[in-house]
Amino acid sequence: MTELPDPAGTRVLLIGASEFTSLDGLPAVAGNLTLLRELFMKSWNLPPRHVTVVANPSVPRDLSRAVQEVVDAATDTLLVYYAGHGLLDPRTGKLHLATETSDRASVHDTATPYEWIRWPVEKSPAMRRIVILDCCYSARAFGAQSAAAALEVDGTYLLAAAAETAVALSPPGEPLTAFTGELVTLMKEGVPGGPEYLDLDTLFTRLRTRLVTRDRPEPHRLCRNQLGQAPFIRNPAYIPPPEPTLAGGAPQAPEPPRTDQAVAEIYTARSLADTLQAIADAAVSGFGYELAAVNLVRPDGDLVVAALAGSPAAEALLTGRVGSRASWERRLAMGEDWDGLRFIPHTEGWVLTDDDVPQWHTEGPVPEQEGGWHPEDRLYAPMYSPQGELIGVISVDRPGDGRRPGVGGRNALRTYAFHSAIAISNARLRANMQRALLRLEREQQALRASEQSFREAFEYAPGGMAIAELGGDQHGRLLRTNDALCRLLGRPASQLRRYTLADLVHPEDVGVLLSTPAEGGRAELRLGRRDGSYVWVSVSHSVVADTSDGPRFLLTHVEDIEERKHREYALEERASRDELTGLLSESELRLRLGRQLCENENQNGETAAEAEARPQPAYTYDPHRHKRLPTERGSTLALLHLGIDAFKAYNARHGLGAGDAALTEIAHRLREELASWDADGEVARIRGDEFVVLAHDLDATRAEALAARLRECVRRPVDGGAAFGGVALDATGVLCWATCGTSADQVLRRSKELLHGRKALRTD
Secondary structure, X not given: OOOOOOHHHEEEEEEEOOOOOOOOOOOHHHHHHHHHHHHHHHHOOOOHHHEEEEEOOOOHHHHHHHHHHHHOOOOOEEEEEEEOOEEEOOOOOXXXXXXXXXXXXXXXXXXXXXXXXXXXXXXXXXXEEEEEEEOOOXXXXXXXXXXXXXXHOOOEEEXXXXXOOOOOOOOOOOOOOHHHHHHHXXXXXXXOOOOOEEEHHHHHHHHHHHHHHOOOOOOEEEEOXXXXXXXXXXXXXXXXXXXXXXXXXXXOOXXXXXXXXXXHHHHOOOOHHHHHHHHHHHHHXXXXXXXXXXXXXXXXXXXXXXXXXXXXXXXXXXXXXXXXXXXXXXXXXXXXXEXXXXXXXXXXXXXXXXXXXXXXXXXXXXXXXXXXXXXXXXXXXXXXXXXXXXXXXXXXXXXXXXXXXXXXXXXXXXXXXXXXXXXHHHXXXXXHHHHXXXXXXXXXXXXXXXXXXXXXXXXXXXXXXXXXXXXXXXXXXXXXXXXXXXXXXXXXXXXXXXXXXXXXXXXXXXXXXXXXOOOOOXXXXXXXXXXXXXXXXXXXXXXXXXXXXXXXXXXXXXXXXXXXXXHHHHHHHHHHEOOOOOOEOHHHHHHHXXXXXXXXXXXXXXXXXXXXXXXXXXXXXXXXXXXXXXXXXXXXXXXXXXXXXXXXXXXXXXXXXXXXHHHHHHHHHHXXXXXXXXXOEEEEEEOOOEXXXXXXXXXXXXXXXXXXXXXXXXXXXXXXXXXXXXXXXXXXXXXXXXXXXXXXXXXXXXXXXXXXXXXXXXXX
């Protein structure tokens, strides 16, 4: 196979999976198919019908059917290409090729086993069989080759984009995947200084160098027999050598080193890989050496053969191999110092034969004259950064004239190494800038996606959400509200931006809001609606930042709990009421009385005169009104304690049913009488036959009058003609004043003692 593929017997199958139902999409794969189709049709002069494109196969059968249809028609060259997700069966570890409906949770029956590709390819009548896999774990296909293929199948070449345990790469924002992008670039641009035809081994070596130097996954290959050295495509960068000219029957002297042209070539290279290869190529084409290699210092200090020119066999063997830093430092300290270059003659270099630096020995006669180049001579041109740090070493072999370089040749090579170091530094700087820009673009894309997700989550959240300023003069001002909160409060977003959250909170709940932490705080409070009503909500706070060092904002989640609160109130109401009369129970009376009394005898520890003289702010909200005696100015709380006289005897005479009816009637009369006085208060039943009435803001005269009227309520006849005014029923009552500085238990205990004492006096 010494010629390019025959168009008549060549078939190309391009398979690409870019869209998936449960896997991440790979939009760059679609670009791979388009460019590869055009490239193979042009490079091999193929008619369109000989290039089959299968985009987004739906199920595994679609992929395997396409392979079967093309393998039988190929008699000269068969090329099968796949780009997409590579999946591993967790049970067997075997490689599967994803289709549109593939699922990682069920690889074995939703993705195509690579064996389904391998079997038809092995049986194809084509002389050259090429499989290119641009997917994760693609080198696992090597292990899938059958024993029959290893022994019998001639002319099979497998090119994998990633190792058995490595993932392939599809950089965001790039039109092609990483592996295919570099492959297409090589096929379109060719290899400067290379032969007229490029074989697969040459393409693989250059491809590996370009990918590795860009910190991208390293490709792998598997070759059966000598297909890797057969012509694959024409080299677009090939320049035919000039015809030799004769002068007087004698050959012309060797052309002097073209230093300026060589330097120009290395500065025009685009990437680091291109720069390294240009350095090696120019050392051969511009300086007349038969072989040149560029050894690049890795981050760990060792040197890797990054580029090689002059011998495809040496390039395939040495590229990518590593020599230790210690071995290189030993070499650069040996031999002769040619003013910056290091020449090691064969008489000294024999000790280096077994060290770990990759080596290639050229064949040739031993020089007969002094100054001739010996096949085992070595010449190195170290490259240093402006700071004196070793960047790499250019190693050259066999000058074209067969002699050791003279002063001019040495100066030219030294100058070339100096410029090569600058070119490598510039290429690395460009690569770092490109990576930084790519990383920045990824971060910006991620930020945009995150912002979009936040906006959607914020706007379409089923619960209310608000963003408010945190700190500063506008602390708490609402900046943004979602539709759910606007509907809950009956206010448009434009109106809500005029308020702070505290402006919307019920006055009694302002203290709750202010005591709720900004980070992780939760509270239940009431927010005001547009119609003046209030709705119970649960709020939870979190702090978010615009950027890492930008302003912080308060994110508040608002949940409507009005219905829950109504149920809780209903349960509390039932628990707080006397089952027979519907009045407040004793426990609820103590709770409500306690809420209205504070621990200080006078507000803020002041006397009444001091409190009155103290200047008052223009507006303050204080839910507590300090309770004082009626002789002092301020709010009062009267407690009227009534006890039904001889109620046990009444029950014994008329029965428990009549007693319950009497208590129910008394409770009704007490509520009505309190309401007729237009007095704010509560009525409670305690200890069976005792009632307590709390009345707010009455002076001593009105309180005593109310107490008398309540006793009369007990004595009035009830429906049915029975009378309460006789010996059977009467009421004893006492009037007390509940003041701040005392507790509910103290007030009720004092009223009980007074009531029982008065009853004892009446009995006597």
